[in-house]
Amino acid sequence: MANQKSVYMDHSATTATDPEVVQAMIPWFSNQYGNPSSLYKLARESKTAIENARSKVATAIGAKPEEIFFTSGGTESDNWALIGTAFALRKKGNHIITSGIEHHAIQHTCEYLEKQGFSVTYLPVDESGKIRTADLKSAITDGTILVSVMFANNEIGTIQPVKEIGKICREKGILFHTDAVQAIGNIPIDVGDLNIDLLSLSSHKFYGPKGTGALFIRKGVRIDNYIHGGGQERRKRAGTENVPGIVGLGTAIEKVTRNLEDNSNRIRVLRDRLLDRILSEIPHTRLNGHRTDRLAGNINVSFEFIEGESLLLLLDHAGIAASTGSACSSGSLEPSHVLLAIGLRAEIAHGSLRLTLGRENTEEDNEYVFAELKKAVERLRAMSPLYADYLKKRSRHV
Amino acid sequence: MYSEKVMDHFMNPRNQGEITDADGVGEVGNPTCGDIMRIFLSVKENIITDVKFQTFGCGAAVASSSMATELIKGKTLEEAWEVSNKAVAEALEGLPPIKMHCSVLAEEGIHKAINDYRIKQGLPPWEEKAGHHHGHDDGTCET
Numbered sequence: 001m002a003n004q005k006s007v008y009m010d011h012s013a014t015t016a017t018d019p020e021v022v023q024a025m026i027p028w029f030s031n032q033y034g035n036p037s038s039l040y041k042l043a044r045e046s047k048t049a050i051e052n053a054r055s056k057v058a059t060a061i062g063a064k065p066e067e068i069f070f071t072s073g074g075t076e077s078d079n080w081a082l083i084g085t086a087f088a089l090r091k092k093g094n095h096i097i098t099s100g101i102e103h104h105a106i107q108h109t110c111e112y113l114e115k116q117g118f119s120v121t122y123l124p125v126d127e128s129g130k131i132r133t134a135d136l137k138s139a140i141t142d143g144t145i146l147v148s149v150m151f152a153n154n155e156i157g158t159i160q161p162v163k164e165i166g167k168i169c170r171e172k173g174i175l176f177h178t179d180a181v182q183a184i185g186n187i188p189i190d191v192g193d194l195n196i197d198l199l200s201l202s203s204h205k206f207y208g209p210k211g212t213g214a215l216f217i218r219k220g221v222r223i224d225n226y227i228h229g230g231g232q233e234r235r236k237r238a239g240t241e242n243v244p245g246i247v248g249l250g251t252a253i254e255k256v257t258r259n260l261e262d263n264s265n266r267i268r269v270l271r272d273r274l275l276d277r278i279l280s281e282i283p284h285t286r287l288n289g290h291r292t293d294r295l296a297g298n299i300n301v302s303f304e305f306i307e308g309e310s311l312l313l314l315l316d317h318a319g320i321a322a323s324t325g326s327a328c329s330s331g332s333l334e335p336s337h338v339l340l341a342i343g344l345r346a347e348i349a350h351g352s353l354r355l356t357l358g359r360e361n362t363e364e365d366n367e368y369v370f371a372e373l374k375k376a377v378e379r380l381r382a383m384s385p386l387y388a389d390y391l392k393k394r395s396r397h398v
Numbered sequence: 399m400y401s402e403k404v405m406d407h408f409m410n411p412r413n414q415g416e417i418t419d420a421d422g423v424g425e426v427g428n429p430t431c432g433d434i435m436r437i438f439l440s441v442k443e444n445i446i447t448d449v450k451f452q453t454f455g456c457g458a459a460v461a462s463s464s465m466a467t468e469l470i471k472g473k474t475l476e477e478a479w480e481v482s483n484k485a486v487a488e489a490l491e492g493l494p495p496i497k498m499h500c501s502v503l504a505e506e507g508i509h510k511a512i513n514d515y516r517i518k519q520g521l522p523p524w525e526e527k528a529g530h531h532h533g534h535d536d537g538t539c540e541t
Contacts, residue, residue: 307432309456313400313408326432326456335432347429383414383460385436385452386429 006319007365011205011297011358012154012182013323017248018207024251025209028244036241037232046243053250060257061199062190063216069233070246073213074181074202078105080215080226080237081177081198085146086113088222089175093143097121099131099160101338102150106179110148123149128290129158129342136168146175151183151199155325155338155354156289157298159187166195175221181205181213185256186264186295197221201253203245207359208252212245263359268296271357274366275299281370282377288339288352297357300325302339302348305387306380311353314376320369325352347386400457401491407461412468415450422518424510426503433459435503437467437511444474451507458497465489466504475512479524481505 008016028049034042036050051065058065071077086096098110100122110120121139123131131149140147147169152159162178169176177198180189185206191199199216203209217223217236229238256263279285284304303311308324315322325336326349334340335349344352355369381387400408417438427434433455440448449471451463466486470478483501487493493501506526513523 305454307455307459310408310460313405313457317409345430347432350429350432383411383452384454385425385434386454388416388452 004319005368006321007361007369008321009355009357009361009365009369010321010323012157012295012354012356014204014210015207015358016360017204017209018252018255020255021208021248021251025244025248028247032243036243037230046241049243049247050241053246056250056254057201057214057216060184060189060253061201061216062192064219066234067216067219069215069217069237070241070249071213071215071237072211072242073204074103074179074200075105076226077200077202077213077215078103078179079109080223081200081217082106082109082113082146082148084223084226085175085177085198085221086116086118088224089145093141093145094118095121095141095143095145097123097136097139097144097147097149099123099125099149100341101125101129101153101155101158102148103154103179103181106148106150107337119143125158125341127343128293129153129156129288129338130160130290130293131165133161133164133168136165140168140172140174144172144174146177148177148179151178151180151189152187152295153289153338154182155336156300156342157182157294157356158289159183159293159295162196163194169197170195182295184253185260186297188257188260191216191218198223203249203252206252206256209245209248212242212249214249264296267357267359267361270361270363270366271297271299273363274355274357274370275301277366277370278373282374286348288342288344295356297361299355299357300352302344302352303377303381304348304351305384305390306377307350308352310380311351311376314379315369315372318372318376320372323354323356325354326350399494400461401493403465403489403491404458404461404493407464407490408457411451411460411464413450413464413471414452416452417448417450420450422511422513422515424507424512424514426506426510427455427459429454432456433500433503435459435463435507437463437507439511439515441475441515444476446470446473446475446478455500455503456497458493458500459503461490462486462493462500462504463507466501466508470508475515478508479512481508 034046036047054065054068057068123135175197179200181202184201197218202213227238288300308326325339339349420438421441422439425436436452438450449467453460453463469481483505486501486504509526
C-alpha cells in the first residue's frame with residue numbers, strides 16, 4: 001500500500017532525530033574527524049565540540065559542565081551509576097533501595113548487584129505507580145548507600161515524587177540516583193533544587209541520535225569506573241568519544257529544553273483529547289498510571305477481553321506504531337512487571353496499549369488513531385471467548 | 399516476526415465464531431497467560447461438518463486457531479485427533495519459537511472438543527496428552 005497513512009505514537013521507545021540535530025552532527029562524521037585526545041588543530045576542534053555539548057547538557061539540568069560524563073546511552077549510564085557507586089561505597093554499606101517499576105536497565109543491574117552480595121529493597125508502588133515516601137523512609141538502614149528511583153516511568157508515564165525523595169536522601173546522607181531517560185525534554189529538571197546526585201539521560205528519547213547518553217555525577221560523589229581503558233572523560237569513562245553523537249546530544253537537549261513548557265503543554269492537550277475519547281467511547285477500558293502526574297505524551301490503557309499483541313498487529317496493519325505491556329509481544333510469558341506492580345490482574349495487563357505522543361503528532365493523527373483503535377478493539381472482542389461470556393452473562397442479568 | 403501465512407490467518411481468520419448448538423466444545427488456555435482458545439464442533443456420522451473458534455490471544459494464537467479449524471473441517475474424528483501442533487505450525491509456514499505453545503494450544507483445544515463430543519455421546523474419552531501447555535495450577539505461565 002503505497003499511500004497508506006502512517007502515524008508514529010511510540011515516542012517513549014525512540015524519536016526521530018531532529019533535522020537541525022542531524023545537520024549539526026554531519027561535519028563531525030566527515031571533515032571534522034579528529035580524535036579529541038590528539039594534539040593537533042583538527043583534534044582540538046573535536047575536543048571543543050565535546051566541551052560545548054557538555055556545557056549544553058549541564059545548563060539543561062542545572063549542573064556544572066565537569067559533572068557531565070558522556071556514555072553510550074541510558075543503559076550504560078544506569079549500569080555505571082549503580083555498579084560504580086555500589087562498589088565505591090561497599091565499605092560503608094551494602095544496601096540499595098529502588099522501586100519495583102524501574103526500567104530493566106536498573107532492575108537487572110540491581111539483580112546483578114544482589115548476586116555480588118549487595119542487598120536490594122524494591123519499594124512497592126500505589127495503584128497510580130508512585131512510591132510512598134513513608135516506605136522509603138522506613139526502608140533506609142544504617143547500611144543504605146544508594147537510592148535509585150526513576151523520574152518518570154517509561155510504560156505508564158507516572159512521575160515520582162522526586163523532590164521529596166531527594167530531600168529524604170540528602171537529610172540521611174544517602175546518594176540519590178534517578179533514571180531520567182523519559183523525563184528529560186518533558187519535565188523541567190534542576191539537579192540542585194531536587195537534590196539529585198546522579199542522573200541518567202539518553203539522547204534518542206528527545207530527538208537526538210541513538211547510541212549517546214550522559215551520566216550526571218555530582219561533584220564529590222565517589223564512583224568507580226565502569227568502562228576501563230584510556231583517559232577520556234577526565235579518566236572516568238574510557239573510549240574514544242562519539243563526537244557526532246555527543247554534538248547531536250548537545251544540540252538536541254538545548255533545543256528541547258528551550259521550548260520545553262510550550263511543547264509539553266501542546267502535547268498534553270493533544271494527549272488528553274485522545275485519552276478522553278478512548279476512555280469515554282470505547283467501553284471496558286481503564287487508564288493505567290496517574291491521571292495528571294504523568295508524562296505529557298503518555299497514554300496507557302487496558303482494554304478488557306483482548307490481548308495487546310494482536311491489537312498492535314492490527315494497528316500496525318493500519319500504519320500505526322504503538323506498544324503494549326502484554327507478555328506476548330516481549331518474548332517472555334509474563335506481562336509487564338510495571339502493570340502487575342500497580343495491581344493489574346495479568347489478563348488486564350495483557351490487554352494494555354501504550355501510545356506515546358510527540359511533537360510531530362497532530363489532531364488529524366488523533367482522529368485516525370482513535371478510529372482505527374476503536375475498529376481494532378471491536379474486531380478482537382468479536383473473536384474473544386471472554387467477551388462472548390461477558391455478553392451472555394449480561395443478557396442473563398437484564 | 400510472523401510468516402505471511404500467519405499474518406493472512408490473523409488478518410482474515412477462517413471459521414471464527416460460535417456454534418450455538420455445538421456437538422462438542424473444547425476450551426484451553428488461561429487468561430493469566432494471555433491466551434484462551436475455544437473450539438466448537440458439529441459432528442455428523444463421525445465427520446466434522448462444521449467447526450468454529452473463539453480466541454483471546456496474540457497473533458499466533460488467532461492464526462493457530464484459524465489454521466487448526468481449517469485442517470480438521472470435513473475430517474473424521476480419528477483424522478482430526480491426529481492433527482498435531484507441528485502440523486498446525488508447519489501449515490502456518492512456521493511460528494517463532496516463543497509462540498510454539500500457541501499451536502500446542504490448538505491441538506489441545508481440538509482434543510478437548512472431540513472428547514467433549516464423545517462424552518456427550520456416552521463414549522469413553524480418548525487419552526489426551528499430559529497437559530504440556532503452561533500450567534494453570536501454580537499460577538505461572540511457563541511452557
